[in-house]
Amino acid sequence: MEEVLRALSEAYGPSGNESEVRELIRGMVESYADELRVDALGNLMAIRHGPGKRVMVAAHMDEIGVIVSHIDDKGFLRFSNIGGLQNLTLLGNRVRFADGTVGVIGCEKLEDRSKVPELSKLFIDVGASSKGEVRVRVGDMGVIDRSFAMAGSRAVGKAMDDRAGCAALVLALRKMGECRHDVYFTFTTQEEIGLRGATASGFGVDPEVALAVDVTATGDTPKAPTMAVSLGGGAAIKVRDGGMLAHPGVKELLVRRAEERGLPYQLEVLEGGTTDARAIQTSRAGVPTGVISIPCRYIHTASEMIDLGDLESAVNLLLAFLEGEIEL
Amino acid sequence: MTLGEFLKAVTEAPGPSGYEEGVRQIVRSAFSPYCDELRVDPMGNVWAVRRATRRADRAPRIMLAAHMDEIGFVVKKIDAHVLRVSQVGGFDVRILPGQPVLVHGKVPLPGVIGSRPPHVLPPDEREKVIPLDELFVDVGLTAEELPRYVRVGDLITLRRGYVELRNGLVMSKALDDRAGVAALYSCLQELQALQHSWDVFAVATTQEEVGLRGAMTSAYGVAPDAAIAVDVTFGRTPDCPDIGTFELDKGPCIARGPNIHPVMFSLLEETAKRLEIPYQTEPIPGRSGTDAWAIQVAREGVPTGLVGLPLRYMHTPGEVVCLRDIERAGRLLAHLVATLDERVLSRFRAPLGSSS
Structure with a gap:
């Protein structure tokens, strides 16, 4: 589990540039799937055929990052930003581009150091002394450069949002025995810039029921916003978030499966943010859709933290859902 | 069931976005005598289908949509003996303290939205709106008992009965947009006496208040050739500007603007004039914020109209509409449906701007 998560977290994959992550996942799931497909938006589908319902399970491969807009004469x-970058956390961070170029985020002299600087005050220094020495070009994308680490039973790294979800899908697919349903494990693209991969793959897969697996915030850190989800409390079953209301039948079925198997779970009401489930739910004539969430602290920073026990309960809950009857 | 009885039943039923089952049951049983088929789709939208009385191989389809969901709350945390809540849709936070509510826990639990009494508030806070974060719901249970009855994610609705005011006005929660659903009911009844060559899909939609989500998917499912949404619009009150507000009891509003197909506007206006139904014209410069907005861009696009019911005190527990306006809207819709024929279909299909 730790090794899968480490590899996924450290891979490079800002929205629209997910190929490195896709190839990594392809290698992880190839021998476990009946069929692999990649669609026009780069979504990877690992399919296990079965006689029951057509089920889509989505986790997004892309991560937030930066895109170069201008290079000055000094390099x-x-x-x-690509997605919801938090300016507060950027200064001093390193970014890495697809070609391996590493840069440091610096800041102009600030008039007022008590305020979070706007993105326009920040720049990236790739160690060049002139424009000619810069290898990256305008339009190239970078991600935060940060290695994976364990902190006790907790995993810390960039892009846990949503490589933790990708890891859950990979691990569930590997553990799954005989397949009762026609399951499309879908590793989606461009979630962070508007659920775009899920919008297209939701239409393409045309599922009868769907789940997204993504991270959610917690309310268990000092003076956190009011939220009844804690790290280590088990997988969270979403009731609603800023973008959607989970299908009540799917939500209750997840609760029932968790209770049958004695899996720790929490019910989640998230006030901001959303997941691929929002897009899949309104695909075509509508899809009953729910979400299994992995609680995560410090989302959209260089050090997103999850609990390995929560990831494990998410894997087991996903399996319990897929291995049982799906009557809503 | 009379229109008033129907409206009382649907407004008093709980049906927050995503959890419309209470209303759905009433709508299904009330609509079923007036339609040939009744369906519930994957998003919970109710489709009442009346087949064309003048048979065609594949009659064109008109979709009439009104949303049955209401705004509400969801429990986000159980905090000792009270519940911390988050909005589903958007109430006016100014009017929340002291409101009676119903918590849909293991059993229905009457409760109240609590806050500190004015006596203990510092003077500067008395003038301020209390943010939702500082409000809570109290159902009378102790901290030990509460988790046995309520879970995170349970829904909460306002607890307000239907009241008849003078002059045909009625007051209730959730008239946005159960008044629109009542207009569909009235239309279906009226259609009993009319011949029509298009199939009618009267759809009570879900999740309008959280982003027009039921309309989006049902419009895809129905695949209509034209559509009309019925929703409430701003009723005029003494302190409101005249622009963008409409008198109660002066008839439904026929919307005009980029969300509205010009042919649909004309058809509605012609029908109202022919039947001498009073109406008002509501210009909407951009997004209408109604189901019409989602339906218009379903599939390859749908010529869409919007009929508005003037309503006072929107998104409060004391919404007010005029029953006669609802009847008029129902009659307008039914007679519009009866005018739909092949010629109208070609008018819808002509390029925009080539005719009116």
Whole structure:
């Protein structure tokens, strides 16, 4: 589990540039799936055929990052955000580009150091002394460069959002015995910039029921916003988030499966943010859709933290859902 | 069931977005005598289908949509003996303290939205709106008992009965948009006496208040040739500007603007004039914020209209509409349906701007 998570977390894959992650996952699931497909938006589907319902399970491969918007004569890069970058956490961080170039995020002299600087005040220094020495080009994308670490039973790394979900899908697919349903494990693209991979793959798969597996926030850190989800409390079963209301039948079925198997779980009401489930739910004439969430602290920072026990309970809950009858 | 009885039943039923089952049951049983088929789709939308009385191989389809969900709350945390809540849709936070509510826990639990009494508030806070974060719901249970009855994610609705005011006005929670659903009911009844060559899909939609989500999927499912949404619009009150607000009891509003197909606007206006139904014209410069907005761009696009019911005190527990406006909207819709024929279909299909 730890090794799968480490490899996924450290891989490079800003929205729209998921190929490295896709190839990594392809290698992890190839021998466990009946069929692999990649669609026009780069979504990877690992399919296990079975006689029951057509079920889509989605986790997104992409991560937030930066995109180079301008390179000045001295070789400093200006950049814009890919997804919900948090300016508060950027200064001093390193970014890495697809070609391996590493840069440091620096900041102009600030008039008021008590305020979080706008993105336009920040730049990336790739160690060049002139424009000619810079290998990256305008339009190239970078991700936060940060290695994976364990902190007790907790895993810390960049892009746990949503490589933790990808890991859950990989591990569930590997553990799954005989397949009762026609299951499309879908590793989606471009979630962070508007659920775009899930929108297209939701239409393409045309599922009868769907689940997303993604991270959710917690309310268990000092002076956190009010939220009844804690790290280590088990997989969270989503009731609602900022973008969707989970299908009540899917939500209750997840609760029932968790209770039958004695899996720890928590019910989740998240006030901001959303997941691929929002897009899949309204695909075509509508799809009953739910979400298994992995509680995660410090989302959209370089050090997103999850609990391995929660990841394990998410894997087991997903398996329990897929191995049983799905009557809503 | 009379229109008033129907409206009382549907407004008093709980049906927050995503959890419309209480309302759905009433709608299904009330609509079923007036339609040929009744379906519930994967998003919980109710489709009441009346087949064309003048038979065709594949009659064109008109979709009439009104949303049955209401705004509400969801429990986000059980905090000792009270519940911390989050909005489903958007109430006016100013009017929340002191509201009676119903918590849909293991059993229905009457409760109240609590806050500190004014006596203990510092003077500067008395003038301020209390943010939802500082409000809570109290159902009278102790901290030990509460988790046995309530889970995170349980829904909460306002607890307010239907009240008849003077002059045909009625007051209730959730008239947004159960008044629209009542207009569909009235339309289906009216259609009993009319001949029509299009199939009618009267759809009570879900999840409008959280992003027009039921309309989006049901419009895909129905695949209509034209559609009309019925929703509430701003009723005029003394302190409201005249622009963008509409008198109660002066008839339904026929919307005009980019969300509205010009042919649909004309058909509605012509029908209202022919039947001498009073109406008001509501210009909407951009997104209408109604199901019409989602339906218009379903599949390859749907010529869409919007009929508005003037309503006072929107998104409060004391919403007010005029019953006569609902009847008029129902009659307008039914007679519009009866005028739909092949010629109208070609008018919808002509490029925009080539005719009116």
